[in-house]
Amino acid sequence: MASKGKTSCCCGPKSYQIVMVRHGESEWNQKNLFCGWFNADLSDRGRQEAVTAGKALKNAGHRFDLAYTSVLQRANKTLDGILQELNQTGIPIEKTWRLNERHYGGLTGLNKVDTVAKYGEEQVAIWRRSFDVPPPPITPDNPYYDVILNDPIYKDGPPKNEFPLFESLELTIKRTLPFWNDKVVPQLKAGKKILIAAHGNSLRGIVKHLDQMNNDEIMKLNLPTGIPFMYTLDKELKPVPGGSLQFLGDPETVKKAMDEVANQGKAKK
Ligand SMILES: O=C(O)[C@@H](CO)OP(=O)(O)O
Numbered sequence: 256m257a258s259k260g261k262t263s264c265c266c267g268p269k270s271y272q273i274v275m276v277r278h279g280e281s282e283w284n285q286k287n288l289f290c291g292w293f294n295a296d297l298s299d300r301g302r303q304e305a306v307t308a309g310k311a312l313k314n315a316g317h318r319f320d321l322a323y324t325s326v327l328q329r330a331n332k333t334l335d336g337i338l339q340e341l342n343q344t345g346i347p348i349e350k351t352w353r354l355n356e357r358h359y360g361g362l363t364g365l366n367k368v369d370t371v372a373k374y375g376e377e378q379v380a381i382w383r384r385s386f387d388v389p390p391p392p393i394t395p396d397n398p399y400y401d402v403i404l405n406d407p408i409y410k411d412g413p414p415k416n417e418f419p420l421f422e423s424l425e426l427t428i429k430r431t432l433p434f435w436n437d438k439v440v441p442q443l444k445a446g447k448k449i450l451i452a453a454h455g456n457s458l459r460g461i462v463k464h465l466d467q468m469n470n471d472e473i474m475k476l477n478l479p480t481g482i483p484f485m486y487t488l489d490k491e492l493k494p495v496p497g498g499s500l501q502f503l504g505d506p507e508t509v510k511k512a513m514d515e516v517a518n519q520g521k522a523k524k
Pocket residue numbers: 284288289290291292356357359383455456516519520
């Protein structure tokens with residue numbers, strides 16, 4: 256059956272489409288805690304966001320051939336919620352740590368507003384959104400150190416000697432892009448319609464790559480939870496005009512949701 260993942264003519268595919276979504280709100284988003292590689296569950300609101308995302312994709316006529324997600328349950332459950340709405344729970348799903356949220360190191364488990372009170376808004380903005388400044392490493396005295404390092408979700412990788420103790424966006428991109436290039440790109444080029452359910456920062460890495468954003472531009476981008484976005488790419492996998500970050504939601508709702516994410520790292524008014 257012809258896939259809707261590409262538009263084609265006699266000279267081959269003209270463009271490719273891919274849909275991505277950041278997971279719905281997690282219990283740790285709700286508590287405003289740095290989460291990273293901790294395997295937080297979705298909140299009730301997050302579960303509802305997944306259903307709403309699925310309905311929006313269904314109403315827009317999307318069908319998928321396969322899906323990719325991280326090994327973290329907040330992304331997995333968001334994907335499941337969406338696929339249930341689409342009645343497409345049987346499609347192949349590949350989970351990989353390479354699509355995980357970036358590892359928040361020593362900030363893992365800290366409240367973002369308390370961290371602003373301690374270190375200031377500017378430092379927290381740098382830790383959250385800069386390209387190459389990593390958070391401090393997670394150390395054994397962090398209550399989540401063992402939980403994360405020994406979590407069975409990491410049994411297939413990364414290898415223990417490469418297990419990160421912190422990640423900047425730059426380091427996150429370094430482990431996400433090989434998956435994009437080796438797995439996603441060949442499937443896209445084969446005309447498959449793909450859905451990726453992942454995380455704010457792993458997806459910011461992919462967006463930076465696709466849109467060739469510079470380090471200042473990416474600093475300003477906050478992806479909202481649970482609102483799918485589509486890219487339409489040309490043969491070279493560069494976004495066609497108007498093909499970048501096409502959110503499936505009205506602009507006002509999207510802006511509000513983006514501002515909400517940005518404000519998680521600001522002092523309480
Ligand atoms: O805590 C995290 O893991 C991420 C995503 O929820 O937060 P931030 O938006 O601050 O990068």
